[in-house]
Amino acid sequence: MNLRAVSLIFLASLCLASLTAPAIADEGMWTFDNLPRDALKSTYSFAPDKAWVDHAMRAAVNLGGCSASMISPEGLVLTNHHCVAGCLQQISSAKKNYLQDGFLARKHEDELQCPATEVSRLEQITDMTADMNAATKGLTGEAYKNAQNAMSAKLAADCVGDQKETVRCSVVTLYQGGQYHLYRYHRFSDVRLVWAPEDAAPNFGGDPDNFNFPRFGLDASMLRAYENGKPAVVKDYFPFSASGPKANELVFTAGNPGRTNRLLTISQLETLRDVRLINNMRRGYELRGVLTEYRKLGPEQARVAYNDLYFLENGLKVTSGELSALQSPELMARKRGDETSLKNFVNANPKLKAEIGNAWGAIEKAQAVYRDMVSEYDAVEGGRAFNTRYFALARALVRGADERVKSNGDRLPEFSSARLPVVERQVFSPAPIYPEFEKLKLEFSLTKLRETLGTDDPFVVQILGKESPAQVAQRLVDNTKLGDPALRKALWQGDRAAIDKSDDAFLKLVRDIDVHARTLRKRYENEVSAVEQKSAELIARARFAQLGSKVYPDATGTLRLSFGAVQGWTERGKPVTPFTDFAGAFNRNTGAAPYALPASWIASKDKINAAQNYNFVSSNDIIGGNSGSPMINRNAEIIGLAFDGNVHSHGGSFWFDPVMNRTIGVTSGGIQEALKNIYGATELLAEIKGK
Amino acid sequence: MNLRAVSLIFLASLCLASLTAPAIADEGMWTFDNLPRDALKSTYSFAPDKAWVDHAMRAAVNLGGCSASMISPEGLVLTNHHCVAGCLQQISSAKKNYLQDGFLARKHEDELQCPATEVSRLEQITDMTADMNAATKGLTGEAYKNAQNAMSAKLAADCVGDQKETVRCSVVTLYQGGQYHLYRYHRFSDVRLVWAPEDAAPNFGGDPDNFNFPRFGLDASMLRAYENGKPAVVKDYFPFSASGPKANELVFTAGNPGRTNRLLTISQLETLRDVRLINNMRRGYELRGVLTEYRKLGPEQARVAYNDLYFLENGLKVTSGELSALQSPELMARKRGDETSLKNFVNANPKLKAEIGNAWGAIEKAQAVYRDMVSEYDAVEGGRAFNTRYFALARALVRGADERVKSNGDRLPEFSSARLPVVERQVFSPAPIYPEFEKLKLEFSLTKLRETLGTDDPFVVQILGKESPAQVAQRLVDNTKLGDPALRKALWQGDRAAIDKSDDAFLKLVRDIDVHARTLRKRYENEVSAVEQKSAELIARARFAQLGSKVYPDATGTLRLSFGAVQGWTERGKPVTPFTDFAGAFNRNTGAAPYALPASWIASKDKINAAQNYNFVSSNDIIGGNSGSPMINRNAEIIGLAFDGNVHSHGGSFWFDPVMNRTIGVTSGGIQEALKNIYGATELLAEIKGK
Secondary structure, eight states, X not given: OOOSOOOGGGSOSOOOOOBOSOOOTTOOOBOTTSOOHHHHHHHHSOOOOHHHHHHHHHHEEEOSSSEEEEOSTTOEEEEOXXXXXXXXXXXXXXXOOHHHHOEEOSSGGGOEEOTTOOEEEEEEEEEOHHHHXXXXXXXXXXXXXXXXXXXXXXXXXXXXXXXXXXXXXXXXXXXXXXXXXXXXXXXXXXXXXXXXXXXXXXXXXXXXXXXXXXXXXXXXXXXXXXXXXXXXXXXXXXXXXXXXXXXXXXXEEEEOOOOOOTTOOHXXXXXXXXXXXXXXXXXXHHHHHHHHHHHTTOHHHHXXXXXXXHHHHHHHHHHHHHHHHHHOHHHHHXXXXXXXXXXXXXXXXHHHXXXXXXXXXXXXXXXXXXXXXXXHHHHHTSOTTOOSHHHHHHHHHHHHHHHHTSOGGGSOGGGSGGGHHHHHHXXXXXXXXXXXXXXXHHHHHHHHHHHHHOTTOHHHHHHHTXXXXXXXXXXXXXXXXXXXXXXXXXXXXXXXXXXXXXXXXXXXXXXXXXXXXXXXXXXXXXXXXXXXXXXXXXXXXXXXXXXXXXXXXXXXXXXXXXXXXXXXXXXXXXXXXXXXXXXXXXXXXXXXXTSOOOHHHHHHTTTSOTTSEEEEEEOOOOOTTOTTOEEEOTTSOEEEEEEEEXXXXXXXXXXXXXXXXXXXXXXXXXXXXXXXXXXXXXXXXXXXXXX | OOOSOOOGXXXXXXXXXXXXXXXXXXXXXXXXXXXXXXXXXXXXSOOOOHHHHHHHHHHEEEOSSSEEEEOSTTOEEEEOHHHHHHHHHHHOOSSOOHHHHOEEOSSGGGOEEOTTXXXXXXXXXXXXXXXXXXXXXXXXXXXXXXXXXXXHXXXXXXXXXXXXTTEEEEEEEEGGGTEEEEEEEXXXXXXXXXXXXXXXXXXTTHHHHTTOSSOOOOOOEEEEEEETTEEOOOSOOOOBOSSOOOTTOEEEEEEOOOOOOTTOOHHHHHHXXXXXXXXXXXXXXXXXXXHHHHHTTOHHHHHHHXXXXXXXXXXXXXXXXXXXXXXXXXXXXXXXXXXXXXXXXXXXXHHHXXXXXXXXXXXXXHXXXXXHHHHHHHHHTSOTTOOSHHHHHHHHHHHHHHHHTSOGGGSOGGGSGGGHHHHHHHHHOOOOOOHHHHHHHHHHHHHHHHXXXXXXXXXXXXXXXXXXXXXXXXXXXXXXXXXXXXXXXXXXXXXXXXXXXXXXXXXXXHHHHHHHHHHHHHHHIIIIIHHHHHHHHHHXXXXXXXXXXXXXXXXXXXXXXXXXXXXOEEETTEEEOSEEEXXXXXXXXXXXXXXXXXXXXXXXXXXXXXXXEEEEEEOOOOOTTOTTOEEXXXXXXXXXXXXXXXXXXXXXXXXXXXXXXXXXXXXXXXXXXXXXXXXXXXXXXXXXXXX
C-alpha cells in the first residue's frame, strides 16, 4: 500500500539523482529505451523485442505519484486502492463514506468521476541532450538554472503544441544531466471510479503490517479512462494471466518509481541523514500524534483526517528506514569506496580532471549553505509554515497571476505552459476542504515555525505578531473563501489586480511574504541547487566515462521497467515463503482494527477459496511511486499488482540489496477471487477476462 | 525551567560516566571533597576554605531529580517552580488548580504537605573504593555485578543503621569505578509547599523560550522542611545577597547534576546517537502530539496532562540538542582524538597494557548485543510497553514482595534496604491517578510496542492477543484498584501470596511477564552493563594514570560545585548581554499563551521596578538535575537561582564549551521584587532577609 511517491514534506528537494554503478542481479529501474537485454537474456533466457516493449510502454500508465495499467480495451485501469484513496475521500461526505464502505459500478453510468485524477500514457521519448547542453554551456548559478528552465519550458511547449487537452510533455533529467529526454504523453483527464473495496480489506494490518510480509492486503482498485464522455478505446492493455504467478517465474514491473538517491555524494548523504531525515522525523512523528488524537474526536474527524494520517505514517516508515540505512556503516563504507574510486579515476585522467574539477568539493560547500538556510527556506518558500490547502491554493493563484504574464521561458518552471494543466487541475478541483481540519494542521505548522526559527525571528514576528499559532490559524481560516472552487476559478481567470483587490486572508498572507519567499528561493537555487546540479552533471559524465552507458539512471517519477523473480528471502535465518493465501487472512483476523476483515469477507468466508494465493513477493527493484505497477509475465499478462516493498526495501533509496529487498504485490488470482466471491463483480471479471 | 534531571524515558541506562580530561576555564562539576582550589585561586583570586565548603555542602539540598537550598534557619527551601510542579499537580483537583493559580502560605499552618517530596542534605562523604574493589576482584559479568550490588547494599545499610527515618545513604560510583564513595544524607520527609507563583510566570515563553535567552521566567518556588511536625531548625542556610549578581562576578552553583556522558567511548556515543536518541525522538515527538491534542479536550484534561507534557517537551529539547551535538564532526573528532591518545598511552606502557587490555573492544562488542536486544529490553524490562503509573506500582508491589524476603545483598539494587524508603514513598503516595489519562498513555505505549517488535512477536501476541491496544488499555485500567493508596499499602505490607491471590489486572500482568522480564535484565546486565562497567573502570584507571587526580567525575545526580562568572556570550556575531529586566517581560507579553503574563502581574505593573534585573546568565558548567541550584557569591549569599541552560548547554552532556555554554538563572533581586510587589509576600521577604 505504500509505494505511492511519498507526500511533499518527505520529498527531498535535492534534485540529485545520478547514474548508478553497474547493475547486479535484478537491480535497476530501467528506461524503456535502454533495457538491459543482455542481462535479461543471460539470467532469464528472455529478452523482450521492440513490439513487446512498445506495447508494455503504452499499456502501463502514470497516475500522478502512482502507477497503473490499462487492463481492457475499454480503458479499464488497474491500480492500488491507496492510489485512489484521495479520490474516494474527495467524493465522500459526512453522509457517504466510500473509503470505509467501498464502491462498485456495475454499469458505466454508475462510474463516479474522480475530480483531481488524471491518467497519462507515455507515447514517445526523444533525446534532447544536445539542445539542453547548448543552452547552458559555460553558465553557472542562476544563469545556468534560468537557461535550463527556459529550454525545458520551450521544448515542452513545442511538444504540446495546440493539443494541451490531450497531450502532456516534460523534459526528464536522466543521469543527473548526463541525458535530457523529452517525454510525450497522451492525457486522459476524465477518470472515473469503477471499483474500490472497503478500506479494511486493502488496509488490513494497517500501519503495523505496512512494509512487512507475510501480508494480506487487497490493495487493488479500478478506474476507467474516458474520452469525449465515453470509455476510452485503447489498443494496448495487459490481460490477466490465466494461471497467475508461479514461484521463481520471471516478472516485470512497469511503473513510475518516484525518486532514488543512489548516487548522492557523501556530503549530500550526510545532509540527508543529519538534517532532512531528522527534521522530517521530528515534525512528522509529532503530527502523527496530533492526527491520531484528532481522529478519535468522532467519525467525521476520522474520515476527514484519514488520508493525511495514512500517507504520513507511510512516509514516516520510509524516513525511518532511510535513516537506518544511512546509519549503516556498511552502506556508508560502500558509498565512500565508490566515491573514492570515481575520484581516483578522474584524477588519473588529466582531461577529465580539468573538466570535472572538484565537483565533490563544490557540492560539499553547497551543503553548508543549505544547512544554514534550510529552516527558513523550508518554512517560507517550501510553505512548511503553512500546512493547509488554503495556502497552497493562494500561492498558486498569486504566483500564477504573476508568472503567466511572463514569457514561457522566464516563468518559474511549475508555471511553464506545459505544466499549467497540473496547476489548474488543483486550483479548479471541487474536492471539499474542511476548515476545522485545516485549522488543526495550520496551528501545528505555525507552532513548528516558531519552534524552528525562534520567537524573535523577524518572519515569525511578522506572521504571529501578538497572536498565538491557534489564533492566527483561526483568523486566517475564518477569513478565507478559497474553499470555493468557483471563486478560485474566477480568480485564476482574472489577473494580479483582481487578486490584489481581494481581502481574502490567505491571498493577503501570500502577497505579504512573496518577496521574501522568492528571495530565499533565488538564494537556494543560486547557491545550492544550481551548484549541485551543475556539479552532479560533471560527476555523471565522469561516471559514464568510467562505467559506460549500460547503467540505469536514478528514479525520476517516470516510466521504468524492472525485472526479477517471484521469490521469498531469508529473515534471521528463517525462510520467508513468497506467497500468502486467503486462509492466512482469516487466521490473522482479530476483529479489532487494523486486523478486522470487512463484514463482506466474513459473510463470504465459505465461498472463498482459502488456498488461493493472495499476496506475494518478488525480487524486483522498485520504490515509492511504483504503487499500482502492473506485475507482468513474459507474455505481458498481469500476474500481480505491486503495492509495497518489504522493510529492507527502504535501503533501496540508496542501493539495491538483491538478497533482502523485495516487492510485495497482490496476485492476479487473489484479485479475481475477491471480485468473484466477495464483491460479486461479474461484469468486471468478464471484462478483464474478455478477449 | 529545564534542568531537572530528565524523565525516565530520556535517561540512558548506559551507566557509563567516567572521568574527564583536564578541566579548562570554568569547566567541571566538582565533588565537594576535591575542589579545584588552585584553578579557582588563579582565575578568580578566591579559594573557599573548609568552613565555606562544609557550610555550602549542608545548605545545598537534594530534591530527588532537582536541586534546592535552605534559605532560612526555619527550614525554608528555595527551588524552581518546575521542581514543585509535581507536588502542585498532586495536591490539585478539578476544583482547585494550584499550578494555574499559584499558592502562598502566610502562616506555617497554611503550608500544604507535598505527598511525594523529600529533601535530603548531604552530611558525610566516605571513600569506600578499597572495599568495593576487594569485593569484585577477579570477577566478571553477572558475578561482578552481583558482588558490586551486594557490597553497595551492605555499605548503605550499615550507614543507615536503625535511623532510616532520618538517614539516607548510597554508594556513588565516581570516575566510573575509579572511586566509590559512600554518601550519607539527613532526610527531611515532611516537606510542605510555601509559595508558588501562577504557572504563567515561571513558564512565561513556554516551550519556545525553553533553553533560550534572553529569558523572562520566574521559575522559583519555596518549600519548608519539617521535623516532628514543626519547621526544621537548620544551622546552615544561604541568606539572600543585598546587592544581587553583578556582571563578571564569580558565582558558584551547588546542586545535583544528573548525568553527563563526557567520556563514553566512541562506540557508546554512536549507540547513543544512532539508537537511543533516535528511538526517544521518534516515540517522544509522537507522544507530544498525542498529549497536545488531549490537553485541548477541556480544562481538566489540560490540568491532568500538564506535567507529562511539560517534562516531555523539555526532554525532547535535550534529546534534539544532544543529537545535534553528536552529529557535529568537530565533537566526534575531538572524542576520537581523546580516545586514541589514551589508547596510545596505554599501549606504550606494558604493565598498563596488560591490565587494561582491549577494554574499548569489549565495550564495542557489548554495543552490538545492546543494539540487538534494546527494543525488547526497553519494552519488557524497561516497562516502555506499559506507560502508566499502574504498571510501575504493580511492578513495585510484585517485585517488592519477591525481593524483600531475600537477604539484602541478594536483592535487585532498587529494593536494597537503604533504597526501600524511595520505593515506599512512591507506593504509598496519595497523589491521585487519573484512569482516562492512564488509558491514553497505555494505549499509546502498547501501540508502540506492536510497532517496535512487530505484530507476530510472541510478547506482542501475549499482551494483545485478539485485542487492539485501545481495548487492552481499557480492560487493564478498568480492572485495577491500584489507584487506591490504602490498598497498595496493604499489599506492600502483605507478602507474595497475598499478591498472587489478587485478580487485579496490573498485578496479573506483572506476574505474567516477570520471568521473561528478569531474563532480559539478566542478559542485559551480564552481556552489556557489566561489560561496560568493568571495562570503563579499567579505562578510568588508565585515565587517572594519564591525567592525575585533578579531574572531575561525570555527573551522577549527587552534590557538585561548579563555578563561573556572570557573563553573556556572542551569538552569530551579536553579543548577548547577561541580564534581562522586568520591562522586557512586559514588552514580550502578548496576552496569548505562552506569552501571557498572569493577571497579578498586569495588575501590579505600576508597582514593579521595570529596571530591576530579572533573569541572567553565567558561565557555570551545569546540566539537568541542577534545576533549583542556588547561585551563590563568594560570601555564600544567594544571588540567583539556576533553572535552565542556553541552547548550547545541550552539548554539555558530552563536553563543556566555555565560549557558548551558559547557565540561566532568576536573579535574587528578581525573586524579591516579585515577592514584594506582585505577591505581597511580606512574611517570606522578612524571613529571607532575616538575620
